[in-house]
């Protein structure tokens with residue numbers, strides 16, 4: 286692990302998987318991951334993320350479609366011959382083995398090409414230094430914290446010098462602070478070793494923070510595969526717009542490039558959308574609130590949010606998340622205010 290390994294590309298084409306008479310777990314999934322890329326599979330529970338990861342890893346098979354890793358069709362290639370490192374949520378360390386033996390395991394069990402013992406030892410120590418737990422090689426898994434166990438699991442996965450790393454909710458069991466620390470550290474490590482990485486998560490912050498591109502999954506399909514910025518700025522459909530980030534949802538009718546909101550809950554907004562009924566997603570930072578004594582809206586909550594302030598404003602039409610208009614005094618809690626949308630993403634209703 287002293288030299289960066291070369292990550293491998295992954296091509297998933299038309300993969301389908303059905304477990305029973307109900308809806309398919311995967312319903313024609315295609316995905317092209319570049320060598321060295323960090324991709325997150327993000328989606329609600331049951332959308333097929335784990336199934337796709339298991340098929341990539343050779344732990345399950347596709348009913349239709351193909352998977353190529355490094356240009357090689359891997360149908361029929363057993364998991365252990367795919368050159369893949371796995372890390373799962375439940376650590377899955379061998380409890381009766383110390384840290385050193387856990388990390389060395391994948392190398393010691395090799396039939397062909399097993400390195401000599403001194404080389405295995407050197408490699409394990411380099412890996413433990415890399416995952417920043419060099420002092421713990423004689424400890425057993427139950428003598429480690431959750432975060433330390435995940436680091437051991439990563440070291441073990443990396444020991445075989447895989448060209449692809451598959452991670453299934455690797456930080457799911459950890460508390461929020463440790464999770465955040467570990468995922469940033471993982472991203473740094475991934476860049477250092479250059480390994481292609483696919484991470485399954487249902488935590489959008491995690492996906493958006495670490496991944497080069499995120500595949501948003503819904504009901505066995507990929508709804509959109511794009512960079513985090515593009516997913517937020519140009520969601521492909523109402524599902525992606527609603528699933529990622531926060532947004533106020535308001536129904537409207539578009540006529541001649543102007544969105545008229547149902548019940549006139551907001552002033553009309555110039556939009557680029559075809560005529561007809563639509564659902565508008567308005568992010569809080571696009572909804573400006575300014576003091577207006579005659580308005581039907583009242584500021585219910587004011588809280589600091591990063592460098593700015595977030596407001597919860599409610600009226601007869603419901604509650605909105607908004608920000609103070611930058612050119613006006615900041616509305617205070619209990620004050621009446623008017624709302625005006627600065628932008629929105631519209632999808633046909």
Ligand SMILES: Nc1ncnc2c1ncn2[C@@H]1O[C@H](COP(=O)(O)OP(=O)(O)OP(=O)(O)O)[C@@H](O)[C@H]1O
Nearest residue numbers: 304309310328329330331332333334335336337487
């Ligand atoms: N071995 C199995 N037998 C039967 N059904 C299965 C099996 N594995 C997965 N499924 C079903 O396939 C669908 C997709 O499951 P999958 O675990 O891939 O979703 P997921 O997106 O990873 O969900 P989660 O975030 O809850 O882990 C679900 O409806 C699930 O119940």
